[in-house]
Amino acid sequence: MKKSYHHGDLKQTLVGTLYELVNSEPLEHLTVRFLTDRLGVSRTAIYRHFPSKEALFSAVVQKAFDALEAALAEVAVEQDPLQRLHGLGGAYLDFALHYPRHYRLMMNDQWRVYREHGCSDCEDKRKGGAFEIVIDACRAAQAAGALREEDALTQATAFWAMVHGIASLTIDGHLPEEEMGALYESLFRMSCEGMCR
Amino acid sequence: MKKSYHHGDLKQTLVGTLYELVNSEPLEHLTVRFLTDRLGVSRTAIYRHFPSKEALFSAVVQKAFDALEAALAEVAVEQDPLQRLHGLGGAYLDFALHYPRHYRLMMNDQWRVYREHGCSDCEDKRKGGAFEIVIDACRAAQAAGALREEDALTQATAFWAMVHGIASLTIDGHLPEEEMGALYESLFRMSCEGMCR
DNA sequence: ACCTGAACACCGTTCAAGT
DNA sequence: ACCTGAACACCGTTCAAGT
Numbered sequence: 001m002k003k004s005y006h007h008g009d010l011k012q013t014l015v016g017t018l019y020e021l022v023n024s025e026p027l028e029h030l031t032v033r034f035l036t037d038r039l040g041v042s043r044t045a046i047y048r049h050f051p052s053k054e055a056l057f058s059a060v061v062q063k064a065f066d067a068l069e070a071a072l073a074e075v076a077v078e079q080d081p082l083q084r085l086h087g088l089g090g091a092y093l094d095f096a097l098h099y100p101r102h103y104r105l106m107m108n109d110q111w112r113v114y115r116e117h118g119c120s121d122c123e124d125k126r127k128g129g130a131f132e133i134v135i136d137a138c139r140a141a142q143a144a145g146a147l148r149e150e151d152a153l154t155q156a157t158a159f160w161a162m163v164h165g166i167a168s169l170t171i172d173g174h175l176p177e178e179e180m181g182a183l184y185e186s187l188f189r190m191s192c193e194g195m196c197r
Numbered sequence: 198m199k200k201s202y203h204h205g206d207l208k209q210t211l212v213g214t215l216y217e218l219v220n221s222e223p224l225e226h227l228t229v230r231f232l233t234d235r236l237g238v239s240r241t242a243i244y245r246h247f248p249s250k251e252a253l254f255s256a257v258v259q260k261a262f263d264a265l266e267a268a269l270a271e272v273a274v275e276q277d278p279l280q281r282l283h284g285l286g287g288a289y290l291d292f293a294l295h296y297p298r299h300y301r302l303m304m305n306d307q308w309r310v311y312r313e314h315g316c317s318d319c320e321d322k323r324k325g326g327a328f329e330i331v332i333d334a335c336r337a338a339q340a341a342g343a344l345r346e347e348d349a350l351t352q353a354t355a356f357w358a359m360v361h362g363i364a365s366l367t368i369d370g371h372l373p374e375e376e377m378g379a380l381y382e383s384l385f386r387m388s389c390e391g392m393c394r
Numbered sequence: 395a396c397c398t399g400a401a402c403a404c405c406g407t408t409c410a411a412g413t
Numbered sequence: 414a415c416c417t418g419a420a421c422a423c424c425g426t427t428c429a430a431g432t
Contacts, residue, residue: 148391183358196279196390242396
């Protein structure tokens, strides 16, 4: 293997390397120069493959969404429908806690234009595969008589908002990290049983 | 009133002007040059009053938290405790929807160091005045027999996470803006009555 | 005490030129 | 087709100097 003039697969290498760097480096360090220096290519090499730094980052965001979907799919095999829903929320929170910079990137409104350009009719992200998994779990729980028979999309959205709320407030330092697990258990129970009496 | 060499109250003018500009300009336009040019002072004038651009922004964030607290305090006069809780969530969502850039700034983990430096023992933001209003509403609802007698802090945190989840996903384009109101009604009802059966 | 102007080390991006 | 190197218009911040 020799260092050649043509890199071979620079596009995928750029996305993959940046994806890894997001783990270890704060966002403000991730300049075009930092990335290209690490790869040993010129500063302007990215513009052969992406129209802008923003477009490159949005490819990384897409990869992160795929990783989240894979993590959710892994725990979606659970048979008991309420347990499955519980496990999906847990896996979601684990992802956010282990990859906080990826998670922030995914949720950032900066990539709105890329999200909307990427698919045909997705004003909201709920069309994505990860969200389908949650809707399916709600439908299954309804069929099993564990969940009230309401609109499954609304139920899944409620669940997402709750879990995202916990994740987001925690990784941005508004809630103590070590209490996240216990908070999730409390909220899951509350939303199941109801807070009113 | 003449344009003098000494500005008089440049510090407060910087914070106030920037606070207003956050409304009308995207964050990436809000450079030190943009702000100082608008005020007719030199580019480096901010460093007399703040150690960095970041510190200036964190003062704007503090002002935004004060504004949110004021908005919540306004609806906290409602007597019926469950209605009061409902109104608090609604006012919170209104704030996020009307001032999305302020809201993102407030939640950004970039100011963590300033949040922690600002007060003596606040690893989490729940010590703040805005959150106290929500806890009080939970306690009042418990006393009135409208809410289950559980830890009020946990209940208030649950409520915050839910409302922040809706706000955050909506203003960052993951959920359609026009459905936010209806989603809040659904979630409020669900968390009250419970989703399981 | 408060503000300025030149300078510095960065940044993303362009474009003509090289292979 | 793919990559480079010099250049451009930005950015936050420092610092000696002015009032």
